[in-house]
Amino acid sequence: MGNLVGSWRFKEPSTVEECDSTWGSDSESDEPVAEDDSGISDSVSPAESERAPGHSGDTSPQLSDSPESAPKMKRSFYAARDLYKYRHSYPNFKKSRQPNEYRNLRFYLNKIPLVPDGIYIEEILSKWRGDYDKLEHNHTYIQWLFPLREQGLNFYAHELTQDEIKEFQSTREAKRRFLAAYSLMLDFYGIKLLDKSGNVARASNWQERFQHLNESHHNYLRITRILKSLGELGYEAFKAPLVRLFLEESLCHNTLPNMQHSVLEYYVYTIRLPATRRRLLRYARKHYRPAHAFLWGPPLKRRGGGVGPEGGVGAGSSGIRAPAPTPEQQRRGEDSPSSPSASSRIIVSSHNAMMCQDLAGGGHKGYAGLGSSMVGLEGTILMAGAQRDRNEYNEIVPL
Template sequence: MGNLLGTWRFKEPSTVEECDSTWGSDSDSDEPAAEDDSGIYDSVCPAESDRAAAEPGDKSPQLTDSPGPLPKMKRSFYAARDLYKYRHSYPNYKVSRQPNEYRNLRFYLNKIPLVPDGIYIEEILSKWRGDYDKLEHNHTYIQWLFPLREQGLNFYAHELNQDEIKEFQSTREAKRRFLAAYSLMLDFYGIKLLDKSGNVARAPNWQERFQHLNECQHNYLRITRILKSLGELGYEAFKAPLVRLFLEESLCKNTLPNMQHSALEYYVYTIRLPATRRRLLRYARQHYRPAHAFLWGPPTKRQGGGAGNGGSVGAGSSGIRAPAPTPEPQRKEDDSASSTSPRGGIIVSPHDAVMCQDLAGGGLKSYTGLGSNMARLEGALMLAGARGGRNEYNEVVP
């Protein structure tokens, strides 16, 4: 029996529905007994009427001018599975047999520099703030500033493990510097940290930085890492205010339109509390255009029995096929040497492409021009081989 238990592995989900418990009644144990959404996101966006005037009839060239069949969209199984593993603490995670050197913690205690650049955390915090060119073009520091239990593009960076996470969360100096690093990156994106509850708002330089963020979309992958790292190191409650701001700016105020897909497919699903995800998605559904293409739920009730009897699958299901939303401009990557287009009908979102590049060790060099559907990317990849108070989202604030 002991041998059988020792070799048992968690069965990974095989569909988007299995990955997403946001709208299910069998939600995680942290689900509140009763949820009250009234008064939080019911107000109409102040810029909604302006945006409606700018987009009469919610028409876009992709939806109205396409000479052939309309492109179809589905939820990204790749993204859903990645974030399922994160929210469930990597159920098949293998503990390294090598001694734990706590390199991430020692870096944050200013005892060792990041590799390969040889820079200490104090130098980054004191000299890099406001140096936007350096923060944009250096691609080695982000894995050290925001460590995860998964490998990133900087293979010199070390993955976290449970013991190091516990030690990090109990070390005041490391936590102080971690919040300073978070504030530094928020400033880079045109956002300011308002208080110890994680509330955020536009910074004075928001117009310039939002324009940069809307254009330099490899930063969206960085933001996913930042959100994950916040949860790993004890700041889960900081996620919702930041995700809420990104949803408002991309969907309502239209200052970050290129971020819509990443915010809905990735950022929302880094949040572990299902009730919080539901509130954010209900807000997003109010302002998403075109409304009928909103894929993230809640699922509609089936009528007339199952799908085989004429029933329809809900909006949150991976089986929905709806016209694609307004296409995002192509994302630009510094090291992309060429432009490729998918064959065989595989449509890949730029964020998904960069995530694949991350996990495949840089094997996916160019992704310019890729679309927004990950329906068959999985097969292609297989072949390529706290104590404290609570914020408005009912989450514990450290």
């Protein structure tokens, strides 16, 4: 049995869809499915062979309700893969250390300082709170305050191991300081921690801090790291309240518009329970504008329509469908020897549809007739060309 388990090899996902189990069978049930929710698994695994790039708030285009201005967007595979590995506890990553090498735990026990600054955790917690310039411009402390099982930019900081996580979670002093560090960073972002359940709200200085956060995009990577670290060290339940607040501020109140893409592409997907992700994404879909450009909904079914939950089309990776033909159009189509059969018709995504209209020289004026105009060889060729020309989001190295 041991040899059988040891010979199992993790298969890397190769598409966004393979990385995202949020919608599962496309069921509206909020029952959790079997995905690791603990932050610790029996088969954990080494730092990723490829470092998944991070993200920046300015990658999200300004959106409007006008179809003519709809952006040609798609989800980032690198983000999806990075968060898939995190949610599944880095499959096949096995790295052990001796207890005296648990540098993250020893730092939180105030026994060693962070390197290279030589600062102890107690000094940070007691003297840095409210020193927003220091928290903004120092780039070495965040990997020590919020350790992960992956390497960050500060190579003096050790990655967590499975054994160290277990030891950390059973050490009251370390957990107390970790929550104090979380509260310290929330204050920096204009947020206050309300209780031991992880509920959060705007702090008294939220306007000034949100204005800063809206423009300080490197903090979006820090927040991803903080959310991941919460899950690693036993505070998975703290993620959803913070992500929900960021969704509300960015989508409903427009106080953090530049954060919108990071919340949807990264923060939501740090949450391990698919049922919780579904609830957050349904909330986001209700408030996202333009609604047809929402990328994170359930995928359309391959056959029979693809209408998503709540009666709407599952946009994003699913896109839009051509309108149903009228009886007269059906009759003309059946009489025409060149009309395509039902089995050869193409369901066009919103991105490809708009690209093909542009390439065909028709702008978006022929949008309503998309089903008849884009079916066939010419439409297929245009779609293929458009796919090649589509730009990826800019990616940067994660903290």
